[in-house]
Amino acid sequence: MPHKRAKASVRKARQKEKDMPVSKDDAKIEDTPKGFSRLLRFKEMAIKRQQEKKEAKKNTDALTTKKNISIQPGERMKDFVQRVESEFQSDMIEAQKKSKPTSDRKKRNQETRKQKRAAKLQKELDLYGGRDFDDLKDNVKFGEVADAPPVLNKIPKARGRGKEMLEQKNKKALSIPDTTAKTAVLKKANGYESEEDENMKALKASHKRKIQNMSAAARIQLDNEREKVIEAYRAKKAKKMNDSVFN
Template sequence: MAEAKQIEKKAKKDAEKNQKPTLNIQPGERMRDFNARVEQEYKKNFIEAVRATKPVSQRKLKNRESRKQKKVAKKERVEQLYGGRDFDDLKDHVAFGEVADAPPTLTKIPKARGRNKELLESKTKEVTEKKEAADNKYESDEDENMKLLKASHKRKIQNMSASARKALDDERTRVIDHYRAKKAKKMVDSGLTPLT
C-alpha cells in the first residue's frame, strides 16, 4: 500500500521534471534579467547533464551498489525483528482549528512483535494478577491470613467468660505499660524528655 503511493509520487515527480516550462521575456524586462532567470530555471538540468557526461569510476559504482545493498539488508533486518511498521495506517486527520483538550489515552494493549513478545506477555499477566489481587483487597496471602486470624481472635474473645476476658485485658494493659516504660527510659537515655 505504502509502496504503491511512493511509486505514484515518483511518477508524478518525473512527469513534472520532463515538463519543461516555456520561458518568454516579460514586457519591460531587460535581456540580462531574462538570461539570469533562464539560467536559474535550468540550473538543475545543466548540473545533471554535466554529471551524465562525467565518467564514474568502477570503484564509486561498486561503493554505491554496496551501500544500497546494506540499506536494503538493514531494512529487512528491522522488519524481521519488529514485524514491520505498525503506524502506516494509523494517521489522525485533524481538522484545522481543532483543539486537543488532553493527550490521547491508550486503551488497547500493543500487539507483541519480535523479541519483546514473551516479555510483554509476562508483564501483562503480572498486571492482570495484581489487578485481581487488588479486587480481592488482599495484596498477598499473608494479608489474607492476618485477616482470618483477626476474625478468629474476635470470635474467641466474644466466646470467653467475663473473668477470662478481664485477665486478658489486665495482661494487655501490663504489656502496654511495660512498653511505655521501656520507651520512656530510652528517651531519657538519649537526652529527650519522655511523653507522659
C-alpha cells in the first residue's frame, strides 16, 4: 500500500545514501520543480528565437546589399523581370508614394488646419494680450502663513480686451465738453475693470439688499459677529508684531 511505512532496512539504506558525498551520477538526477524547469525552458526558447530573428535579419540585410540587377547567364528576360519586380517591390512602392503629388483635397485639409491654428493663436492674443501668468512668481518661505490678504498698490495692467475697453472709455471721456465730468470719467477709466470686478460689484449690491431686508435683531447679531472677528484679527496682528520686535 502506498501509505504503508517502509521497512527499517530500507530506511537505513536511504539514510546512508543521503549521508554519502555527492558523486557524478547524482548530478544527472533533477530535483528542480517541474514548474521552475518549465519556466527555464521557456526562457531558453525565447532567447533562441531572438537569436534566430537577429540572424535572419542579418541574412536579409546581406541579401539586400548583394542584390544583383544584371541578368544571369541562361536566364530569360521574362524571368529576369519577374525577379527584379519581386526583389524591389517595396522600393518601387516607396518611390511611387514619394513621386505621387498630393491631391487637392489633402492640400485643402492642410490649409484649413493651418488656418485653425492661426485663428486659435490670434484668439489667445486678443484675450490675454499675448501673455499668460506663467511669468509671475510667488516666493513663499517654508512655514509662512498669510494672516491677511495682500495690499495691492498698483492697478493691474490692461491687456487684450480690457485694454480695448479702457481705450474706448478714454475716448468717450475726451469727447465730453465739460471739464469736471471729463476728469471724473478719466479717473474712473484709469483702472482696469474685468468681468470678475463687475461680478464682485453685483455680489456686494446683493449683500446690501439682503442687509436692508434683515430684521433689527439679525442686524445686531451680524454687527456683533463682525466686531468679534475684527478684534480677533487685531489681537493676532498685535501679537505677531510683538513677537517680531522681540525676536
